[in-house]
Amino acid sequence: MTTASPPRPAIRIAHLNHWYGEGDLRRLVLRDLSLSVERGKTTFLMGPSGCGKTTLLTLVGALRSVMDGSVQVLGRELSGADETALVETRRRAGFIFQHHNLHRSLTVLQNVRMGLEVKGEAGKRDAIDRCLEVLSAVGLADHVHKYQDQISGGQKQRAAVARALVGKPELLLADEPTAALDSKTGREVIELVQRLAAERGMTVLMVTHDNRILDIADRIVEIEDGRILSEAPPKADAIPHPERLPTVWTRV
Template sequence: MIKIEALEKEYVVGQRRIAALRRIDLQVEKGEIFGIIGRSGAGKSTLLRALNLLERPTAGKVIIEGEDITQYDTQQLLALRQRIGMVFQHFNLLSAKTVEQNIAFPLKLSGKYSKEQRQQRVDELLELVGLSAHRHQYPSQLSGGQKQRVGIARALANYPHLLLCDEATSALDPETTQSILRLLLDINQKLGLTIVLITHEMQVIRSICDRVAVIDGGEIVESGEVVDVFLHPQHPLTQGLVAENQALDLELLQQLRQRENSDLLRLTYVGDATHEPILHRIAAQTSADIVILQGVIARIKNTPYGQLIVELAGETSERIKVRQLLTAAQVRIDDLHSSAVEGVQ
């Protein structure tokens, strides 16, 4: 669907050249939800806007459906942008138009549809985003979540192949954020629509994305399946983002790592094993002390997972037995005594 090759973007400020993107290589598969996460100023918005050439790269290729769009002329770009919907952080609705008029606006601009076809499409989209009862209201009469639903419906108006979401939930409260994420997931599943979203919140990535790329200083520093990146981050930035999301007490874990005659372990369960009483069964088979210090059981999109920080104390032989039993139960073990504490997640 999307292939980015050696993408670069520079801005000239006075006598200086500032690199916003540095040799980005990425691939987004058709029908997936792909997340791009990074801190403010990392380059994620520039990267997203390069996918429809609202930001024209300095070098590199953006290949969509087999064609390098950086070679497109003006007419080709206009046609491309009708196939790419975009959802904005601050909604960007037309304040003087009603909900249904906002959604119909890109249909009128395209010049492809009759009045009856436009009305039918608006009705479909209002039903899809749950706003049929609000069709005659103006943006000022809507909540933030309702405004974003209008923005999503408008982005879908021209039957796009690709939906770009620019921090689509960062202006919303947590409950509304979850409802918008569920809507995006529903759209992805019902329509088979490819979605690329940028965010600074790991929770957004964890909730709906299939794969993720982490950007820092204009470079991709880590990428992969969300389950792998979220549970076993390699780059310090990713580790920090995950630790913030999990709200783990890293200072406490640093202190615990100094204890002697005990092991500090991170145990990771994925899939069906998440809900099995594995630790309970192992504790009954050994004399080692297993103390759960911190942990979480949750889901990454549709995959259940558990991640626990445990202290393992007792005779060396018993601690080895616990490790063997955990391995046999397909639990991943990371020894935090030999890991940097920043790697805890």
Template sequence: MVKYALQLNNISKMYHDGEDENTVLDNVSLKVRPGEFVAIVGPSGSGKSTMLSIAGALLSSTKGEVIVGETPLDSNKKNWNLVRREKIGFIFQSHQLIPYLNVGDQLNLIGRISKKKDREESKKYADELLADLGLADSKTKYPNKLSGGEKQRVAIARAFMNKPDVILADEPTASLDAPRGRQVVEMIRKVVKKQNRAAIMVTHDERILDLVDVIYRIENGKLYVNVM
């Protein structure tokens, strides 16, 4: 088993604005172990989402190294699609469910794309995830028949379908009220611990920070361990 599911080593990200150079991330390093649930907090515009995008092979850094599991991200992006498909699961602010697919099909689509399991094994794993997330009775429902919390739980199950090394969650409680938001983060934690995955959550919601293992804060492009 790998020691770290995700490593960001001395990551910097700069943008040019005319003749000016704006530093969004300044020599940021982070290591997350399998089974560890990490939160990133900080003011708007501090670089949280940029950091998550770089960790998820959605955005290149200006400097530094990203390693997912045992796989370094190529600077020329040759292996980025494979890493995203096989090693990373994404949970976004909006659930982004496909409206014409029922819950079971939402998950099985990811199983087919990942190519890690045969179809029957994929369906069995989807059923296990739905049961763990309290959605066993919702397998044949379509998104328009689900509550906001149920939709986000389906999105969580979908993120775990490819058995990723790392889960990246961008403000997963933003569209939910406090009780449903807490329930969603509890569900993320439950699956992270059960499956020994790593998870990084960007959030403004300090009411759910007691559910994570480590809290980091970004300010002025720098990353610090947060002391609550």
């Protein structure tokens, strides 16, 4: 009888150091950080502003070059990777930004279609159907031909979610996707992300300050001063409550 080997993690980070500036101005933002993120799980990165969580997200998203240490994403080592490898890794991930970052000259549908175009799938016969399907899933079926200035903040963020998900990424990276939304809309968007991620077996790594959505995470990683302070499943009392106030992470 053989024992099944544990599944390879989606993200494996070992002894990661990252800094900005040079010489006397050099500032270390990630210090000997190691982390492993399971496939198909939703992990929240939390911590005070400037703690390095967004830098970590950009390194995992192959948006920066790894300076020291190892970052493996979806089986590919990003340390020493060339531009082509970085771009290929980006194409396997979906990104949701703090501000929706929709293209203002494109309609909602055209914006979402860009998520397929980057993978060379926009010319396929079912491309529009796939866009409409995901737009329907995020509740924007009636707004597909509108421009970003014709829809609400929540709808913009839903459109950004649709753009990130339409290409069926293996990894979803999100940076404070609820920051510009009210609590109700923010929660709706995150629940939507979580539901679609679960349906598609995606790994989600999300930076957030928002204590109201902690219950949605499978795991919460706290970072402080470039190091991991703690990592654990969300506590039972993390279930959101209307009266709950932001805690330490929002006190900047």
